[in-house]
Amino acid sequence: MSAIAHWLEQAGISTVVIGLVKLHLEKIRPPRALWVPFELGRPLGAPANPQLQRAVLDKALRLVENSDKQCLIDFETEDPRRIADKDWQAPDIGTHQAILDEVTELKPFYQRQCVDKSRTAVGVSAIAIDELAALVDKTYLDNEFQPIRSDISDRLMFRLAIDDLKAYYIEAALAGRGNPSSRQIYDWFWKDSLLGSRLRELRHRFMDSDNTKVADIGLKFIVPHLWRD
Amino acid sequence: MARLDELTANQREGLETLECPSIDDAAFVxxxxxxxxxxxxxxxxxxxxxxxxxxxxxxxxxxxxxNACPDRDILMNHVSINFDRTAFAEDINTVFPRAILKEMAEDKVIEKAAVRHYAFMGATTPEKMQSNVLRLADELAAANINTACLLPV
Incomplete structure (x- = not known):
């Protein structure tokens, strides 16, 4: 985004970058940048905290008014949601043999969150969640990708399926009492859910494949760095 | 966290060794x-x-x-799995703060929030984006927009 800032500025548009990786801001030196001390993926900081979000946006945009040369400043306030919430309770998902059953058990939690927030981040695959769960169950049993959509490859379909399933589990996890950190939610997902454990196993199986495209999916696109084993 | 010393060694190495574009003719409005x-x-x-x-x-x-596109119809289709998505799932303003910007316009802190905002796929090499960025600059100018706030994830 820092390079984009340079090109827009050359075209006469004032820019400010709200950046998460200070090293990149220092290397590319966009015209104006605010470094924020937040987790990758949340440049405005904590969810459900419009005061903090406004403070970030305000401080960034004021650089357009106050700076007459290249500048990089820090946003000092931390994200309060980086701290684990001891009152948060993960959904109790019991023990299942199939991801489809686990998804069914989580449905009331997911639906409550959808109603509370009037939106869902599930939908990139454009396939119903039960069908996605069944797809991963079958992939786990057959050890190969399954066809669903004719317009995209089975590999891409699998990636979109797990993106939607992860979003579904995240929203189910957010439905309970408390304000969990991302680490709490992801620890629950990767360590306690059947889907998390099966995806970690599938990652290794795919990485062992002779098909380099399948191996690449396992290597890069299933389990984030922090939860790899 | 985005502080490099709080990331895994693999993630830190990836960010530290990522090739960054060099901009020779830096402009400043x-x-x-x-x-x-x-x-x-x-x-x-x-x-x-x-x-x-x-x-x-x-x-x-x-x-x-x-702006006619409601938040509930905006999804994240980024190819990377190595950044937080829980905040986006809970509150789209952590990533795409249209509501916060609109509030700043209503409070007359800024003159106007655009009626159209934009998103790229951040995993793409910046050099490949350059011609599209120039097209976007024309689109912004045609819409009488004079300021862009860029939001990496």
Whole structure:
């Protein structure tokens, strides 16, 4: 985004970058940048905290008014949601043999969150969640990708399926009492859910494949760095 | 956290060794009073509208989001799995703060929030995006937008 800032500025548009990786801001030196001390993926900081979000946006945009040369400043306030919430309770998902059953058990939690927030981040695959769960169950049993959509490859379909399933589990996890950190939610997902454990196993199986495209999916696109084993 | 010492060794190495573009002819638009800024947001989160075509992982193009497109119809289709998505799932303003910007316009802190905001696929090499960025600059100028707030994830 820092390079984009340079090109827009050359075209006469004032820019400010709200950046998460200070090293990149220092290397590319966009015209104006605010470094924020937040987790990758949340440049405005904590969810459900419009005061903090406004403070970030305000401080960034004021650089357009106050700076007459290249500048990089820090946003000092931390994200309060980086701290684990001891009152948060993960959904109790019991023990299942199939991801489809686990998804069914989580449905009331997911639906409550959808109603509370009037939106869902599930939908990139454009396939119903039960069908996605069944797809991963079958992939786990057959050890190969399954066809669903004719317009995209089975590999891409699998990636979109797990993106939607992860979003579904995240929203189910957010439905309970408390304000969990991302680490709490992801620890629950990767360590306690059947889907998390099966995806970690599938990652290794795919990485062992002779098909380099399948191996690449396992290597890069299933389990984030922090939860790899 | 985005502090490098708080990331895994693999993730840290990836960010430290990522090739960064070198911009030789850096430009700088003179300072402008905030209450004269007409602002558009540009995210790198690989956002797509619900039911739109998926974004290829190496896409250099951008997607527009008119204010008529509600938050509930904006999804994240970024190819990377190595950043937090819980905040986006809970509150889209952590990534694409259209509501916060609109509030700043209503409070007359800025002159205007754009009626159209934008998103790229941030995993794409910046050099591949350059021609599209120039097209976007023309689009912003035509819409009388003079300021862009860029939001990497």
């Amino acid at each position: 003179p300072a402008r009073p905030l209450n004269q800024c007409r602002v558009a947001l540009i995210s790198s989160a690989g956002l797509m509208q619900r039911k739109a075509e998926n974004i290829p992982g190496d896409s250099a193009d951008y997607r527009p989001f008119d």
